[in-house]
Structure formats: C-alpha cells, structure tokens
Amino acid sequence: MEDIRSIKQRFEIIGNDVKLDRAIEKAVQVAPTDFTVLITGESGAGKEIFPRIIHSFSARKHAQYTAVNCGAIPEGTIDSELFGHEKGSFTGALSDRKGYFEVSDGGTIFLDEVGELPLATQAKLLRVLEAGEFIRVGSSKVQKTNVRVIAATNVDLPAAVKNGKFREDLFYRISTIPIQIPPLRERKGDIPLLFRKFAADFAEKYRMPAARLTDDAARLLEEYRWPGNVRQLKNVAEQVSILERERLIDAATLREYLPAQEASLLAVTARAEGEPNFASEREILYKILFDMRKDVNDLKRLVYDIMRKEEPREEVAPPTSIVLRDMYAPRPAETAAAPTAHKGFAREKEESIQDTEAVEEESLSLEEKEREMIARALEKNHGKRKLAAQDLGISERTLYRKLKEYNLDK
Numbered sequence: 001m002e003d004i005r006s007i008k009q010r011f012e013i014i015g016n017d018v019k020l021d022r023a024i025e026k027a028v029q030v031a032p033t034d035f036t037v038l039i040t041g042e043s044g045a046g047k048e049i050f051p052r053i054i055h056s057f058s059a060r061k062h063a064q065y066t067a068v069n070c071g072a073i074p075e076g077t078i079d080s081e082l083f084g085h086e087k088g089s090f091t092g093a094l095s096d097r098k099g100y101f102e103v104s105d106g107g108t109i110f111l112d113e114v115g116e117l118p119l120a121t122q123a124k125l126l127r128v129l130e131a132g133e134f135i136r137v138g139s140s141k142v143q144k145t146n147v148r149v150i151a152a153t154n155v156d157l158p159a160a161v162k163n164g165k166f167r168e169d170l171f172y173r174i175s176t177i178p179i180q181i182p183p184l185r186e187r188k189g190d191i192p193l194l195f196r197k198f199a200a201d202f203a204e205k206y207r208m209p210a211a212r213l214t215d216d217a218a219r220l221l222e223e224y225r226w227p228g229n230v231r232q233l234k235n236v237a238e239q240v241s242i243l244e245r246e247r248l249i250d251a252a253t254l255r256e257y258l259p260a261q262e263a264s265l266l267a268v269t270a271r272a273e274g275e276p277n278f279a280s281e282r283e284i285l286y287k288i289l290f291d292m293r294k295d296v297n298d299l300k301r302l303v304y305d306i307m308r309k310e311e312p313r314e315e316v317a318p319p320t321s322i323v324l325r326d327m328y329a330p331r332p333a334e335t336a337a338a339p340t341a342h343k344g345f346a347r348e349k350e351e352s353i354q355d356t357e358a359v360e361e362e363s364l365s366l367e368e369k370e371r372e373m374i375a376r377a378l379e380k381n382h383g384k385r386k387l388a389a390q391d392l393g394i395s396e397r398t399l400y401r402k403l404k405e406y407n408l409d410k
Helices: 004-010 018-030 049-056 078-083 119-131 157-162 168-174 188-206 215-223 229-243 251-255 259-270 281-307 342-354 366-380 385-392 396-405
Strands: 037-040 065-069 108-112 133-135 142-144 148-153 177-180
Touching: 004 018, 018 049, 018 177, 037 049, 049 065, 049 108, 049 148, 078 119, 078 133, 119 133, 119 148, 119 168, 157 168, 188 215, 188 229, 215 251, 229 251, 366 385, 366 396, 385 396
Parallel strands: 037 148, 037 177, 065 108, 108 148
Antiparallel strands: 133 142
C-alpha cells in the first residue's frame, strides 16, 4: 500500500493537516471493500477527490467510474439519467437509453450532492443499494446491477431526515462508512501552501513569474474564514496572478480581493442580537412608517402648543394604534377651502389630535394599512401611479403588483 505522501502526490492533494491525512487513510482502508461510503464536507472542500482514491485502490479500478452531480440534473429527468428509459416512455424518448447504474455495472458510481435527490428517486436508489435492482423509466422489467456507490453531500443529512427531505433508511444505508473532509478554515497551516501551489500553476499557465505573499498577507489568508474553501482560494490566487503587476503581494493588496466575502461574513455578526431581519419590502416599509409615527405626532402637538401660545410640553409616545391620517391628506393648495388663519390651522390640528382616542380601536392589520395608504396616495396624486409610488417610497412595478393584490387597479 502506498504511503500518504505518495497518494497526495498522485492525486495532487496539498496539505499536511492531521484531519486531512486521516480522511485519506480512511479512504484507502475502505477501498478494497464494497461498503457504501458517504463523504461529507462543505462546498469547495475537495470531496470529489476521495471517490477517485477509493476507486483507484479497489478491485474495481479497471472498470467504469462514473461521477454524477445529482444537484445539476432536473427533477423530471433524474430517474432517466440514473436508471435509463424505454423508447416512448415520455416525450422526447426517441430510443432506449441506458442509465448510469447500467453503464457502470461492475464499477463505481459517485453520486455528488446526493442530498438533492427527490424523495421518489431516493426510494429507487435504496432498492439498488439493498437488492442491486432497478427498473428503467417506462419499463416493468427488473434489471440487476453490481455497482459500488460512493455518495457526497454538503447538506446536513440528519437535519434533512428530521425535516422529511431525506429518507432515514437511505441515510443509514449510504453512511456505512462516513468520511468527513475538514473545511479550509480548520487547515490554517495548509492555506499558504495551497496559495503557492495555485500561484505556481497559474504562472506556468500564463507564462509569468509566480505571485508571492508577504508575511502579513499570509496571515490575512490564514485569518480569513474561506466560506468557499479551496475553490475560493484558487479563484483568489488566479485573480491576483493575472491582475497584479507586482509579484510580491502584501496584505493591503490582497484585502482588495476579499471585500465581498468579508462583507457577507460580517453581515450576520454586525446585526445586533434580537434586531429584526426583514424578509419583505412590506415589513421594511412599515418599519419606516411606524418609526416616523412618534416624530410626526410630537410635531403635531408642538405646533398645536405654539399656536395656542402654550409652553411646549413633553409627551409620552403615542399609542401604536394611532394612524398617520394626515400623511397623505391634501395640501392646502389642493383643497377647496384651505385654512388661511392661524386660528383655523390650530383648530384643524386640535381636531386631529382629539381624534386620536377615537381611532385607537382601529384594526392594525398590515394588509389593511397598506391598502389604505396606497388608496390615499393614489387619491392624493389624482390617480397618477408614478407620483403615488414616489410618495410611498416603492417602485412603480411594486405598486402595480400591490394594486392587483388589493384589487385597486380598476
């Protein structure tokens, strides 16, 4: 049996991390058997290398090896791809077709992203694993196959089982031998090695000197979380190799290639604990309007006090049920008899404040309030949707959708 170092050289695996070495050892140990293997790890961690190691060290190494990305095949055709179909079994089936399990008979099939399989297909896969049998789409004939199955996923399968998205019996069947691939952030010492390897490869490919890192740049790479793992690091190395004229890369230069990822990582932690995470533009709109409510009503009271020549008084925040009734009220120039004296203005404000108690029992349904505000905005702007959308702070397209939703487009 080859040692770990020669296996790494053979399959171009870079790194000296203990967890990585253990994963390679398990792959070599399980290779001579026919056990089903489940490889887990984050996207971009290099899961696709380990099925090839297992196949190469197995008795099936001279037979067919087939890699299938289950997540890239549409649900309507996945059964045909895996198990084949008969001529005329569906529209476009112009001839018989062998599926991957039939083509790979005697060899190894690697099912990448197995967690994306539909439940109906999972049941058929379970039958293959337990009995070595499958049926082509459109056929009633049972066929036999002798295939070694290796599966991989970045999905939390136990959680998927709990949520009813993955069969529990299939999970236990494919996870006979689990192999966990460590993410790049847990292999900090391997990150500079990988960057040097990628930089050397791109230097040879593009016929240029290889990019090198300063000590602070290497530390920056090690401190970064790398959500895209090795795949992301390779992309950064390629960008730096092509775009930077200076071959010695410092931390300031390298940081320019990480801002989008850093922002996405900080977005979660920057939000204060307990702060709402808005899921729709409707919630955002109402958050803004409700935050404005206290200021608007305080301003009403302040103006009212000034007009009555009273000292401004400190008020408690108005009840949440107060409706911003004057927000879309016609301006004085638009009314038939706009108040022209301070006395009339004060009376109008007094009446609006006194009405506060009367509307406290009004419904607080977001849908009703949204419908009411849209109707008032249209009335205020004489049916001009563009102006109404501007007042509401939304796009015309969103306004048109809301009009249809609330049956206001008539």
